[in-house]
Amino acid sequence: MALAPEKVLLKWMNFHLKKGGYEKTITNFSSDVKDAKAYAFLLNVLAPEYCNPLTLDTKHATERAKLVLDHAERMGCKRYLSPEDIVEGWTNLNLAFVAQIFHERNGLSVDSKKISFAERITDDVQLSRDERCFRLWMNSLGVENYVNNVFEDVRNGWVLLEVLDKVAPGSVNWKQATKPPIKFPFRKVENCNQVVMIGEMLKFSIVNLGGNDIVQGNKKLIIAFLWQLMRYNMLQLLKSLRSRSRGKEITDSYIINWANRKIKSTGRSRHIESFKDKSLSSGLFFLELLSAVEPRVVNWNLVTKGESDEEKKLNATYIISVARKIGCSIFLLPEDIMEVNQKMMLTLTASIMYWCLQNSPEECETSNGYSSTYASDASSPAPSVNGEDESSSLCSEVPSLTIDDAASDITASSSQFENGEKTTVE
Numbered sequence: 567m568a569l570a571p572e573k574v575l576l577k578w579m580n581f582h583l584k585k586g587g588y589e590k591t592i593t594n595f596s597s598d599v600k601d602a603k604a605y606a607f608l609l610n611v612l613a614p615e616y617c618n619p620l621t622l623d624t625k626h627a628t629e630r631a632k633l634v635l636d637h638a639e640r641m642g643c644k645r646y647l648s649p650e651d652i653v654e655g656w657t658n659l660n661l662a663f664v665a666q667i668f669h670e671r672n673g674l675s676v677d678s679k680k681i682s683f684a685e686r687i688t689d690d691v692q693l694s695r696d697e698r699c700f701r702l703w704m705n706s707l708g709v710e711n712y713v714n715n716v717f718e719d720v721r722n723g724w725v726l727l728e729v730l731d732k733v734a735p736g737s738v739n740w741k742q743a744t745k746p747p748i749k750f751p752f753r754k755v756e757n758c759n760q761v762v763m764i765g766e767m768l769k770f771s772i773v774n775l776g777g778n779d780i781v782q783g784n785k786k787l788i789i790a791f792l793w794q795l796m797r798y799n800m801l802q803l804l805k806s807l808r809s810r811s812r813g814k815e816i817t818d819s820y821i822i823n824w825a826n827r828k829i830k831s832t833g834r835s836r837h838i839e840s841f842k843d844k845s846l847s848s849g850l851f852f853l854e855l856l857s858a859v860e861p862r863v864v865n866w867n868l869v870t871k872g873e874s875d876e877e878k879k880l881n882a883t884y885i886i887s888v889a890r891k892i893g894c895s896i897f898l899l900p901e902d903i904m905e906v907n908q909k910m911m912l913t914l915t916a917s918i919m920y921w922c923l924q925n926s927p928e929e930c931e932t933s934n935g936y937s938s939t940y941a942s943d944a945s946s947p948a949p950s951v952n953g954e955d956e957s958s959s960l961c962s963e964v965p966s967l968t969i970d971d972a973a974s975d976i977t978a979s980s981s982q983f984e985n986g987e988k989t990t991v992e
Contacts, residue, residue, distance in 0.1 A: 606634055611673065612673045618633055618636070631649035635647075693785055697716045697785075711725050727757060758781050770795070822840065844906055847905070852885045852903070855918055879904060885914075
C-alpha cells in the first residue's frame with residue numbers, strides 16, 4: 567500500500583499478464599503498451615466472454631487498439647480515449663484506461679480463511695483521514711519527493727526536512743542531512759533528529775517525540791507533529807497578510823472572531839464560541855461565512871436545514887465544493903465537518919479567511935476597521951463550549967501556539983499557499 571498508484575497498477579497488470587501467458591514485463595504506460603498486445607492479453611484474462619480472436623491475429627497496431635477498446639466497452643468501460651492515443655503512447659491516458667479496467671473488473675479474490683485476525687483489523691478511521699489530509703497538504707507545498715503514504719514516506723526524515731524548508735525557509739541544515747536512498751539506519755535517525763530539533767526551535771509540543779519514533783513509524787506522534795507544522799504554516803501566512811496593516815498576532819480566537827464578525831456584517835446572527843462548537847456539524851455556519859466573503863457563490867436552494875445525518879452530509883459536501891470553487895485550499899472530508907473535527911474546522915476557517923484577505927485588500931489596509939476591532943478581542947480568547955480557555959490544546963496532544971512566539975525570526979511566503987490552492991485532489 568506504500569507504493570505509488572501507478573506502480574500498484576503495473577504490478578496488478580503484470581500479475582494478470584503472467585497468468586495469461588504474456589512473456590514481457592510491463593514497466594510503463596507508454597512504449598510498453600503501444601502495440602496494444604498487453605491490453606489484449608489483459609482483457610482476455612479478465613473478461614474472456616467478450617474475447618475477439620481477431621484482436622491478437624491482426625498485425626496493425628491501430629486496428630488492434632480499436633478492438634481492445636471495443637472489448638473494454640463491452641465490459642462497461644467508458645470510451646474516452648482513441649486507438650491513436652494508445653498507439654502514440656500517451657502515458658496519462660493509458661494510466662487512466664488501466665485504472666478504469668481495474669475499477670470495472672480487477673480479477674482479484676480474497677480467501678478469508680487464509681487471512682489472520684490481525685490482518686483483518688483496519689487502521690483507525692480518523693488516522694486514515696488525517697493521513698490523507700496531510701498527504702495532500704505536503705504535496706501542495708511542491709516538495710521534490712511526491713508523498714504517496716505519509717507514514718511510510720516520512721520515516722527517512724528527508725520529506726519532513728523538505729516540508730520544513732518550505733514552511734520555515736532556512737531552518738534546515740542540508741549539510742547534516744542525508745538524501746535518499748539511505749542505506750544506513752542511523753542516517754535516517756540523524757535526519758529525523760534534525761526534524762525534531764527544528765520542531766523545538768519553532769516551539770512545537772514534542773513531548774515524548776524523538777527521531778527514532780519517526781523512523782519507527784509511530785503514527786500518532788507523526789500526525790501530532792504534522793498538525794502543528796500545518797497549523798504553523800497556515801497562521802504564518804495569515805500573519806503575513808495582516809502585517810501589511812500592522813495587525814495583531816494571529817491566534818485561534820482571532821480567527822473565530824473574524825468569522826463571527828464577517829457573518830454578522832451580513833445581518834445574520836449565527837456565531838460560534840470555539841472550533842469544538844457542535845453547531846458546526848450542520849454546515850450552516852460555514853455556508854454563511856462563504857456567502858459573506860463571496861455573496862454570489864452559495865446557492866441557498868441547495869442548502870438543507872442540517873438536522874439529519876443525511877442533510878449534514880449534503881451541506882458538508884456542498885461546503886467543500888463551494889470553497890474549492892472560489893479557490894480555497896481544502897484538504898478535509900465531509901465527515902470532518904459532520905463530526906466537528908476541531909483541527910479541520912480551524913484549517914477550513916483559516917483557509918476561507920486567507921482567501922478573503924487576499925482578495926479583499928481593503929480588509930488588510932483598514933486601520934480603524936477590523937484591526938482595531940480585533941485588538942481587544944484577540945487579547946481575550948473566546949471560551950470553548952467545554953469551558954476550556956482557547957489557549958488550551960487544539961487537540962489533546964497539541965497545545966495552542968502564539969505565532970509571534972513560534973516564528974519571530976522565520977517568515978513564510980504567501981506563494982506557498984497559492985501553490986497549495988491549485989492542488990484540489992479528489
